[in-house]
Amino acid sequence: MQNNNTTMNKKILLLGSGELGKEFVIAAQRIGQTIIAVDSYEKAPAMQVAHEFEVINMLDGAELDRIIAKHQPDFIVPEIEAIRTERFYDYEKQGITVVPSAKAANFTMNRKAIRDLASKELGLRTANYRYATSSEELQKAVTEVGIPCVVKPLMSSSGKGQSTIKSEKDITKAWNYAVEGSRGDMVEVIVEAFVNFNSEITLLTVTQNNNPTLFCAPIGHRQERGDYQESWQPAKVSDKDLFEAQDMAEKVTEALGGAGLFGVEFFLTDEGVYFSELSPRPHDTGMVTLANTQNFNEFELHLRAILSLPIPQITLEKKGASAVILATENSNNPSFSGIEKVASLPKTDFRLFGKPTSRPYRRMGVVLANDTLETPIEEITERAKETAKLIQVNS
Secondary structure: OOOOOOOOOOEEEEEEOOOHHHHHHHHHHHHHOOOEEEEEEOOHHHHHOOOOOOOOOOOOOOHHHHHHHHHHEEEEEEEOOOOOOOHHHHHHOOEEEOOOOOHHHHHHHHHHHHHHHHHHHHHOOOOEEEEEEOOHHHHHHHHHHHEEEEEEOOOOOOOOOOEEOOHHHHHHHHHHHHHHOOOOOOEEEEEEEEEOOOEEEEEEEEOOOOOEEOOOOOEEEEEEEEEEEEEEOOOOOOOOHHOOOOOOHHHHHHHHHHOOOEEEEEEEOOOOOOOOOOEEOOOOHHHHHHHHEEOOOOHHHHHHHHHHOOOOOOOOOEEEEEEEEEEEOOOOOOOOEEEHHHOOOOOOEEEOOOOOEEEEEEEEEEEEEOOOOOOOHHHHHHHHHHHHHOEEEEE
């Protein structure tokens, strides 16, 4: 009998193979999809669970073309920023689905494109910002937006290269740190006026082919060094602010096009909601959904939207929190201790990502905690935070 189910046995090329990609691969394999994981180094987390893998420099357009021709995927799913995303438009013309779309992937891999789209084209409220391509231009930009301000590479991830300028003597250091933390071959930064926010949220937004946009319950998070440390769901957000955030998220994802899950970040202030950033893929703060807070976690939602599988609704089942497990030293063979202590705790779980090397502040795993919808979210978050301290990364 012929199988007419068009979602079966699709070939997915995953560009970037970190911890988020690993969970996506697991979700995809559970419903029979074939995954080729790609990254710049061997034994990356997603490669450990994928059907096949490739090790290439994804900023090399010729190398991208080569593996596209070799594997002839049905879908290209980017997981990181450092990719020659301009090639995606050609792949779409070849009939390959780029997730969420070539435009979305290309625009959001570069903070300049997505910020100008949000602020100038869509008129969303954002922090005052400028761009700079040298230390001298950064000096001028800082003068225009004012101190304090935040400096970020146009292309980076997990807070790499991000710093706050609190006085003029920080400017040169901020430029050097941004260049050092930049991914790709672009040497340019965005300078943002400091927003006096009350809290930050991530709104996981699911766009679908020929179906309405869906939203997960808002996720709160705390950052250090530009990288998230804890996240919790649901975050406390007023109905007014939530409506405004959802409206902004729907506008910007509609402008980018395609189907998939977007992580849209906002600042909540006394003046209202500010658009901050957007990722066209599962978000690191969204790992809290692995704590069974929802009927589908963020990776399952991304996959279902990509494959045009129906998502009747997204329901909040429990409150939950995540807290990161960080390395403190460089190691080519990291190991872990304290796992038994965490395993003995109720309503608590953990994930170790399987990264082959460690370095200070590298995210090596995450602790997950959940409880009933009646339990205060602060209590669950504190439990996740304290539990994460029990696991040590050893060199």
